[in-house]
Amino acid sequence: MYQFFKITMLILLLVSSKVFAVAFDSCPSKAYLFQGKPVSVYGINLVTGTNSLLQDDTGLSSNINGVGFNETDRYIYGFDTTNYNVVRLGQNFQATTLNVNGLPSDKTFYVGDVYDHHYYVYRSGTGLYKIDLSPLDSNVNSTLTAQLITSTASVSLTDFAFHPSNSRLYGVDNGSGGLYEFDINTGAATYIGDTGELGTFGAMYFDVDGYLYLSRNQDGQIYRVNLSTQAIIDSGVVPAIKFADGPYSNQNDGARCANAPLIDTDEPATIDFGDAPDTNYGTTLAANGARHEMDGVTWLGASVDGDYYAAQSPDSDDSITSDDEDGVGFVTAIEPGLDSVITVNASTTGYLSAWFDWNDDGDFSDDGEQVITDKTLVAGSNNLVISVPFGATVGETWSRFRFSQQTGLAYYGGSTSGEVEDHVVTIVDANTSQRHFPSADGYVTIAYEDNWPETADYDMNDMVLRYRITETLKDGDVAKVSISGQLVAVGASYHSGFAVRLAGIDATNIDSDKTRLYYNSALQDGNAQESGMTEASFIVINDAIEVSSYNCYFFRTLDDCREDVGVEFELNFSLITPVTTGSMPAMPYDPFLYATPGFYHGPSFAQAPGRSYEVHLADQAPTEKFDTNFYQLAEDTSDPNTSRYFKTSNNMPWALLIYDEWKWPRERVDLAVAYPQFADYTTSGGGTHTDWYDITNAIANKYY
The missing domain is CATH 2.60.40.1930 (Macroglobulin (MG2) domain)
Structure with a gap:
């Protein structure tokens, strides 16, 4: 008999701890977030966004929404959206279903809060109701009555919260981001101002200082709106400022003791x-x-x-x-x-x-x-x-x-x-100064034909870049260099890279710890400086086709592959020992195209030439990695003995540098067709038509 009594009492204790809500010991600083179906309850530190699961079994298999903390009896009240019931939860987060008359039997409520021992619920198109909770003080089974305050409810809300100082409700319209104030006696809604944020704000809280917190369902981001004084509210300037990150859910609601400080100084500082x-x-x-x-x-x-x-x-x-x-x-x-x-x-x-x-x-x-x-x-x-x-x-x-x-x-x-x-x-x-090429905010255009040593279509759009150099001088000597630009066109089927060589600058004078390459402001892995070089040389782009990939061919040389510039680059490097301006190579240094290793690069080569293939500006000698056996193949007339490089017999180059943001030819349109004066310019050795590249000298529909 005694053993039976012990077992019976244990069962009763277990059942009672699960069924009957136990009031909170105090007004907690933590915020509570109710999410999902069946509902789970999270504790949220609004200061940092830190959250922890407190309860995933409230005793109900449904969602609980419209929750609010009652400072009078220290319980949380909410609405069982599955069974259309009002419920009460305590610090063990076990739900007790309450007896309530007067609410629509076919409507659920997602918006609610508690003030002055009354539970308020709201539904757009249905109305604002309040329920006196005082009968529960003597009997949890008391029947409560819901009183309709107004049936006019046009603001689209998913939560609202009571201000701790002025007895008014505040909520944000999901569609407009507008903040509204609600009079709890009449239900009248007054527009306050634009928060500047949109989304479903399923959980809203106040703190003791009058700041309103909004938790957005879509991403869990927590915003704060300053409503700390009546003057601020009256001004209508109520921006929602990102405050922290919390958990997100499509079913989201929150409750908090509004008169509690955000940081509990009775607990260890964390x-x-x-x-x-x-x-x-x-x-x-x-x-x-x-x-x-x-x-x-x-x-x-x-x-x-x-x-x-x-x-x-x-x-x-x-x-x-x-x-x-x-x-x-x-x-x-x-x-x-x-x-x-x-x-x-x-x-x-x-x-x-x-x-x-x-x-x-x-x-x-x-x-x-x-x-x-x-x-x-x-x-x-x-x-x-x-x-x-x-x-x-x-x-x-x-x-x-x-x-x-x-x-x-x-x-x-x-x-x-x-x-x-x-x-x-x-x-x-x-004692620093700077000098720029071509200017502090301008670019030159560098364009390459990647069919060297053949001219092929000679459309000069296989790789087109905007290019700028900034040198920083310390005590008159060059201490740092920044090379920046944009990859603006890749009208190529051959895979090519882009590099810059500083002729005469010892590779060992480059500070490898300070060499950085960025694409679209994102730091790239590895060291951009080429290894195995006597002179300093840097790989800016290893494969222009890969970098400019937009799921189409001939990037920004055909209309069906027309995209915004997708790659902006910036190469920064410092010189261990600053170099005098007289010893630095003249800007633009030596920008060149090379063949990406492992890819076919035309009929002039029995195998993939890789890094040994280079195309430089006219009369610029190649780097030490260039294969000199490639000289005078096909239409190339390079002759190191006369310092002639990368030209045809009539002086047509395979690379151009133009002091303008130049419009390049369309795909497979010969440069001399798009810009007719170019042929005379080259055959004259640059003596005539020096402005051949000006857009006024181009043929309409022949350039991109």
Whole structure:
């Protein structure tokens, strides 16, 4: 009998813990997200976006939506959208179905919140209702009555939330992104302003300071709207600012105790903030400053410690706890126009982004101030190179480094992992200047015919590039070079690459640690400098057909393969010992086409010529990798003894450099047909028709 009694009591305890909701002990700072069917409940740290599954079995196999936290009895109320019932949940997230009269029996509600011991639900086209919850104080089985406030409900909402200070509801229209205020006595909706964001905002919360948080179903992104004062609300300026990232779901709703602070100072500090001044850099939580949830795995330097708030310069979080701003070291001076080496010590593999306030205007928002974007770091020391803009302001300024398991972080906002370090840096006067080819913002056009040593169709569009060089001089000598441009046409069936040689510059004088190649601002793997060369030479594009692939042939030389320019390149390299301007090769240096190894390149070659095949501008000698046995094949009349290279007998070249953003011939249209004066120009040795390339001298419909 005693054993039976024990088993019976155990069963009753198990059943009661599952069926009866237990009130929350206090008003929690955490937000709660209800997602899916059957519903799962997540705890969300709105500060960082960190989330964890709290309950995947509420005792119901249905979805629960329209949830709100009741500060009077510390329960969460919501709507069972499957069975059309109002439910109540406590800290164990077990759902109790309530008895409610007065709601439409054939309608479900996805919008709800609780205020002053009343549960409010809303449905577009149906109306706004409120339910007095006080009868439940004495009996959970009491019958509740829903009161219709208004049947006018034209705003398309998927959630709303009560402001903690003014007793009004706020929600965002999914179609327009407009913020609306609702009077709970009449149900009247008043348009406040445009949030600037669209989507299904299935979960909305307030904090104690009057900030509204929106969780978007499609991507889980959490936005914040400042409604902290009546003056701001009245102004109608209510932009939604990205705040953090959370989980996403097509069935999404949220509840939170609006009078709770976002950060619970009664618990151990688990968030790392930055240290830069808050004025514009965005450091404090109020300013949506950079902050990271400490995940126990991801940090910079030896350690990271948590803060309850962002220490403001001249203080730092080192002055509050331990010295943890030790993950970034500046190896070389930071000088305008030059490259600087930094070392970053990472605890594990992760992603680094960094910003420098180059113009010292108190923010990180200007163009070019994000210097590292989602760079993958390995555990241990990582050497990185940053390019300092020529116009960087000399003196002290701030930098910010964010290391996380997330990508796409801005210089502000929350992260679910990692650390943020802010560092004061000094930009020193390096006596630098710059010179450009052809100008600071202009390009020349370089065009190649890849049929050398034959002329074939001679349409001069097999590879067409825009091309620019910027040299940075330190104390009058060239210390750094940037070669940038665009691949604008590939009218070729042969696979070719593009390279640049610096004649007379020793290959060993190139700083390999500072050599970087970018495509569309994305850093490319490997070292662009060619190995096995005495003179410095760089591979910019290894295969133009592959790089320009748009699922069509003859890129931007035929109308049916007309696309926007898809590849912009930038090659940066520094000279270990700066070179005098008199010793540097004249710009444009030596840009040349070569055959991509492993591909057929015409009938003049018994086998794929690969890197030994080159096409240079007229009268430019090839590199040391060129096979001199190719001279005078087919129509080529190159003669090293007379310094004649890459010309036909009537001086027609296989490569052109034009001081203009030139319009090249269409596919299989001879250059002399598209530009009739070109033939006289070449046969005269450049003595006549020097403007043959001008568009006014072209034949309509013959150029691209």
